Amino acid sequence: MKKRVYVDMDNTLCDFRAKVAEINSNSPVPIPYPQSRYGFFSSLEPMPGALEAYDLLEKHFEVYILTAPSYKNPLCYTEKRVWVENHLGIERTINLIICKRKGLLMGDFLIDDYDYPEFEGEQIKIGTTPFLDWKAVLDYLLPLA
Ligand SMILES: [Mg+2]
Structure with a gap:
């Protein structure tokens, strides 16, 4: 049986930080909650290497997308679904889980x-040493499949 991996969206699959910086760079003052704007979540760029990494992970693991919603923005739920279809294809939306409480999900790894800390499997904290980027995550994870 394949091990189960959950993959986060914001700042893992999609570049939330870059979009916030872009919005603020076009404004004289920082915009509070730019993630509440229409089209914010659906227009995020993929993180470098993320889409290729997702394809590769699926060859070796049972993979789900697990994202916590920006719950005060109801558009977020739809736009995350749109993002997955646009960048990963409609079949991957079947494995999209939108849940604020990630610790409820049972699995081996969470990227x-x-x-x-409530997630009972192993967390791979992407963006921090030693998992600075997707290449580092794959180098660690693929041998554990
Ligand atoms: Mg995130």
Whole structure:
């Protein structure tokens, strides 16, 4: 049986940080909650190497996309679904889980830039040493499949 991997969206698959910086660079003052704007989530760029990494992970693991919603923005739920279809294809939307409480999900690994100490599997904190980028994540994870 394949091991199960959950993959986060914001700052893991898609570049949330870059979009916030872009919005603020076009404004004289920082915009509070730019993620509440229409089209924010659906227009995020993929993180470097993320889409290729997702393809590769699927060859070796049971993979789900696990994203916590920006729950005060109801558009977020739809736009995350749109993003997955646009960048990973409609079949991958079947494996999209939108859930604020990631610790409820049972699995072996969670690739995420945010800490979820309640997750009972192993967390791979992307963006921090030693998992600075997707290449480092794959180098670690693929031999554990
Ligand atoms: Mg994130």
